[in-house]
Amino acid sequence: MRPTRPCPTRVLASASLxxxxxxxxxxxxxxxxTEPPAAAIALAPSYQxxxxxxxxLEVYGQQYRAEPGKVEYALRYAQxxxxxxxxxxAVAVLERLAMENPHNxxxxxxxxxxxxxxxxxxQSLEVLGRAHSPDQPDWHVLSAQGAVLDQMGRHEEAQRxxxxxxxxxxxxxxxLSNLGLSYALSKDLPDAEATLRRAAANKPTxxxxxxxxALVVGLQGRFAEAEQIAGADLPPEEAASNIVYxxxxxxSRGQIDKQVEKPPKTQxxxxxxxxxxx
Numbered sequence: 001m002r003p004t005r006p007c008p009t010r011v012l013a014s015a016s017l018x019x020x021x022x023x024x025x026x027x028x029x030x031x032x033x034t035e036p037p038a039a040a041i042a043l044a045p046s047y048q049x050x051x052x053x054x055x056x057l058e059v060y061g062q063q064y065r066a067e068p069g070k071v072e073y074a075l076r077y078a079q080x081x082x083x084x085x086x087x088x089x090a091v092a093v094l095e096r097l098a099m100e101n102p103h104n105x106x107x108x109x110x111x112x113x114x115x116x117x118x119x120x121x122x123q124s125l126e127v128l129g130r131a132h133s134p135d136q137p138d139w140h141v142l143s144a145q146g147a148v149l150d151q152m153g154r155h156e157e158a159q160r161x162x163x164x165x166x167x168x169x170x171x172x173x174x175x176l177s178n179l180g181l182s183y184a185l186s187k188d189l190p191d192a193e194a195t196l197r198r199a200a201a202n203k204p205t206x207x208x209x210x211x212x213x214a215l216v217v218g219l220q221g222r223f224a225e226a227e228q229i230a231g232a233d234l235p236p237e238e239a240a241s242n243i244v245y246x247x248x249x250x251x252s253r254g255q256i257d258k259q260v261e262k263p264p265k266t267q268x269x270x271x272x273x274x275x276x277x278x
Contacts, residue, residue, distance in 0.1 A: 056076060088118060091111075108128070109141050128148065146178060173200070174204070176199035193213070215246070
């Protein structure tokens, strides 16, 4: 069976994310997006080209079908399923694996992320809470918990999780990127930009980090700068197309005239609003 391909990704994360952040930044009410926002970078499998995921899907799919109880094969197969948009099937694979390995924290972490991507946020939080412990915190899980809370609209709680993760890995781009987008969702665009610039400065291998920065810069009305940032990873015509999309969306909400060209606020220290959670 031909695997389902994910929807094409716009340069500025995704259309649903742009809408969610733009409306939140404007202080308007909106309904929950039907797709989990792309803001949750830590929830998604690590970045690699689509062709590599398709290859993993075939290789680990065969191995999983031959030995469904082998943890390594199941985990890699589930990651490939998630990366190719087959969320329900990934949840099914990981649910079975978690039942067979109830104390395996790696399995629980992956299962929790898959649940969140499928939109089951409450169960995701419960599973992720069992994927590590206060005396042995896992920064990957802390960031994933923050991402789930952001998707539930609980942004201040989410930021505490990210800041706790940053105590363990102070310059981790994926955590900084999630924190920056969380600030954007809570209407704090200057701090969002400062945090995302810090993330992008750490030479991330995942181009989504720079795209998130481009998104937040664009939301402040600095479209030329946003297009330049986005163009570091995408063809010029695609970067320009997506800036046009963002500009039209903001114009339709009457937000462009309200944008003020200001330099980013001095970055907050990573310990601000800190507190151990998770």
